[in-house]
Amino acid sequence: MIEVKHLTKQFGHHMAVDDISFTAKKGEILGFLGPNGAGKSTTMRMITGFFPPTSGTVIVGGNDILTQSIAARKKIGYLPENAPVYPDMTVNRYLDFCAEIRGFSGAAKRRRVDETLERCFLTSVRHQAVSTLSKGYKQRVCFAQSILHDPEYLIFDEPTDGLDPNQKHEVRLMIREMSTTKAIIFSTHILDEVDTVCSRAIIIADGKVVADDTPDGLRRRSAFHGSVVLTVQGTAPEGLENGLTELDGVASVSIVEIDGDRRTLRIFPDYPEVPVADRVIASAVKKGLEITSVFVEKGRLDDVFRDITTTTR
Amino acid sequence: MQNGNFLRNIWIIMKRELAGYFGSPVAYVFIVIFLLLTGFFTFYVSNFFEAGQADLNGFFQWHPWLFMFLVPSVAMRLWAEERRLGTIELLLTLPVTVTDVVLGKFLAAWCFIGIALSLTFPLVLTVIYLGNPDLGVIFCAYLGSFLMAGTFLSVGSMTSALTRSQVVSFILAVVACLFLILAGFAPVTAMLSGWAPIWLVDLVSSTSVLSHFASISRGVLDMRDLLYYLSVMVFMIVVNGVILQNRESA
Known part of the structure; x- marks a missing residue:
């Protein structure tokens, strides 16, 4: 379970995230919605331990991201916004590095990398440099590193951004496939995605949680509901x-x-x-x-x- | 167990960095330029052959000035590039500490400069072929040069963490290195000694890489010189880590 507790982040005088609390349990796919600049990415960066919150904390599977950072990070797979990957490395080398730093070595490492390549349909480009790949492939490489160590918790920041409709569909399928055993939090501003993928949605605006409900529950709030x-x-x-x-x-x-x-x-x-x-x-x-x-x-x-x-x- | 992970993590990060250097043209361009420049200064400015001495002073005396520009050009991409690409976000959310990453990246860059430095070996062979040089002195000079490069690199790595722009990082590092050199540069100390008390002149020149490099490259391995280089490096690397830990954006 990921427990987000009174998470707050202040940049200068600007409150980017203002006292956000929620939990995500295993088996749940949590959609994280909000207008641009609402604080989605900032919240995700604090959950993954990229930077510390001004106050509040996050407990990832029982480990505090601030005090037991390494243990908490081991359980997380993270796909940042824009899917950054080192452009000079080949796909294989990059995933090798990710597997090694996550503690795999020898045959276990090779098996991990091979399996992940296959799962993300990357086997055909495994020896290509990342800089030669199209946006969709790059996204998949970054996606691959996030699931490589089979983490219990997945944090995706706009995983389908910039993909064509077929690729979007594939990513959504993969997310749904994995959701049975994992807790997944992903941000998006495509509302259809929430409907097809999420079991729960949190809407934030100006750094605050303004709605936390199932997609159907949210829909019920519509003035047109039932008409x-x-x-x-x-x-x-x-x-x-x-x-x-x-x-x-x-x-x-x-x-x-x-x-x-x-x-x-x-x-x-x-x-x-x-x-x-x-x-x-x-x-x-x-x-x-x-x-x-x-x-x-x-x-x-x-x-x-x-x-x-x-x-x- | 923590200790084993520490070394393992540093090693993995170092390996990736080094592979990154040699996977891009940056490494080869740097090595070629370094070798061309050292060759030019040694043979055409110091007149290595005409000097008729079986030592490499004419080679090593240029190192502070060459490193002042070349080392920041290696260091500038260390963090600025990660920030520009956004890969820093993945790197710093891996199950490793900031110390692991800072040391891994620093050691990789230092190792790379060491490789470039070691490729000047034909010069050593030449001087052995032509005369009877004191190999101990040459070894010390190489060590001093390597330590000085590390010192400049730690400065450059720190300035690289400050900014997203490689150019800004480069300029800041060059200026800082220039200060480290000039504090012990003969014209500057001469200017100071005209009016300042002797202890102040000593103090200023003791902060310079130049005075420490001079004694090492004469073949004198003094603990104080080693301590100087190591303490500057440790200080800069710690500052580097603190900057990264307190960053507020990607």
Whole structure:
């Protein structure tokens, strides 16, 4: 378990990270969200022991990153932002170095390196200098060094940044594959990623935690959560909106779009947990309208994200 | 166990650094320039052959001045480059201490300069072929030269940790090395001795690498000279570590 306790970092007069606390358990993939400059990277750098916090601390698997730094670092795999790797080294040499410094030697080292190369699809470029590789490969080399020693805790700072959609997909698959036995914290500003990968998301803004919830939980905070979006075709009789408003459990109706005799309505329920879709449909059918589409909005993460990160300012 | 890890970590970091030097053109350019310059000064400025003496004074007397520029050019990339590339973030989050990394990098660079220095061996063979030199003196001079390079390197490594820019690091290191040389440079001590008390002149010149290098390269191995070099190096390396430990950004 990674326990982040009252972590604070001050640069001069600027509070980059302001009293952040959270925990990440094994089996969890924790998405770390926030606008640029919110303090994501600073927090990750303190968790990995790159620089010490102004106050507070981090406990990594029972070891304090400040007082038992080496023991704590051994359990962490870290992929920094922009995936830095020595450009003059070959992929093989670099991973050799990483394996040696992590305490492997001889046959165990070779096996480790070979396995990791294979897992990250790097075997074909193993003898190439890192400077000759494309961005996606470089990212993978850096990813490889972070999982080489099979750490219990993984910290990824924007692991999919700058990758093409296929590569993004691969990285996400790898992250999910590893998550069963590890605790993974990764930062991103791609909200789809949170949905497809994370079991929990923390949103920070201005150095503070403003939300800590599951992706579904976050979505529930959306004003649109539970609303029914209905598109009907046909000469809409006057009062369709009014008729819907009078239904049990419907709070209000708004018109999203009118296009000729096709109109799209959004029906907000009184309580998002109480479904109203069946009654809405029945009512529309009774009015002799053709329903072209209907769905229940789950709420959009980007709306929630924008709401949370802008209102706190 | 801690001790074993300490040496092992330093060794691994050193190996990686050295591989890095020889994996890029920097190493070869440095070695060629160093050999060309020492050759030029020894043969054309000191007139090695015409001097008719079986010693290498005409070779070693230039070392402080050459190292003043060449050593900072090796040292400038030590930390500034890591910071620029961002690799420092991985290096300093590995399960190693700052001391391991600072020493590993320093020793690798020192070792590299040692390799360049040892490639001047044909000069020793020449002087042996031509006459009967005192090999003890030559050995001492090489040792003194190597220690002086280490001293300059520790200064350069420290200035490299201060900044992300290699150019700034280089200039700072050259200026610092210049001070270390000039404090014992004859014209400067002569200027001082005109008015300053003798103890002050001695004090100033004793902070200079030049006076310590002079006595070693005459073949006098004095503990005080060795102590001088080692203490400057230790001091600079400690400062280097403190700077890294207190850095606030990548």
